[in-house]
Amino acid sequence: MPSIWLLFIYLFVRDRFIKKIIIINIFILLIVPSLPITSTILEKFLYDNLSKITIQNKKPAYILVLGAGVDNDGKYPTTESLKRTELGIELAKKYSVPLIFSGSLDAELLPKFFDLNGITYIKEVRSGNTFESAVNLKKIVKFSGRPLLLVTNPKHYKRSILSLKKQDLDSKIPNNFNDNISVNYSFLPSISSILRFNKIIYEVIAITWYYLSGKI
Secondary structure, rough: OHHHHHHHHHOOOOHHHHHHHHHHHHHOOOOHHHHHHHHHHHHHHHHHOOHHEEEEEEEEOEEEEEOOOOOOOOOOHHHHHHHHHHHHHHHHHHHHEEEEEEEEEHHHHHOOOHHOOOEEEEEEEEOHHHHHHHHHHHHHHOOOOOOEEOOHHHHHHHHHHHHHHOOOOOEOOOOOOHHHOOOOOOOOOOOOHHHHHHHHHHHHHHHHHHHHOOOO
């Protein structure tokens, strides 16, 4: 974190005025990310125009579940992966279309944790990130004019959609996508707000990197 680096620099600075400036900046960097209102405002970048790409009344070709990794032992999908799969199964049943699990080891493991009787599913296990998922999916699915219905974390929608679009793959998001979006304009600091802030910054950096490297 930047505040840690500033603290490190502080230890080697002798000028009192500069020390005060560093302390003020450390304070800002510690407090601002902890405010719920900060994350709520920043997330608007990630959620901008998402309401325009919901599935509405269309029938998708597939339900695409992008994995969110596995635990350190590599034996169990993360809670986020399981949560996405639950929604993916619900949507696959609703629209009566195949389900795609994409994302390396989690794509291999997830079908083992759910009852998928009556659901056709595909495991795409070669992808290690969002860009690779988009590239590999283009090789294995046929759309016949219908879009993919994307299931992932709302913060991840923009990068996923742009990655798929780069591969000429049309994708939509669930109509209730905003049910999982937290809106909090509070000025009361909290640890959960810091964690939320870090996830937003990670996604913004990832989108920037994807753009600069021509992946979106």
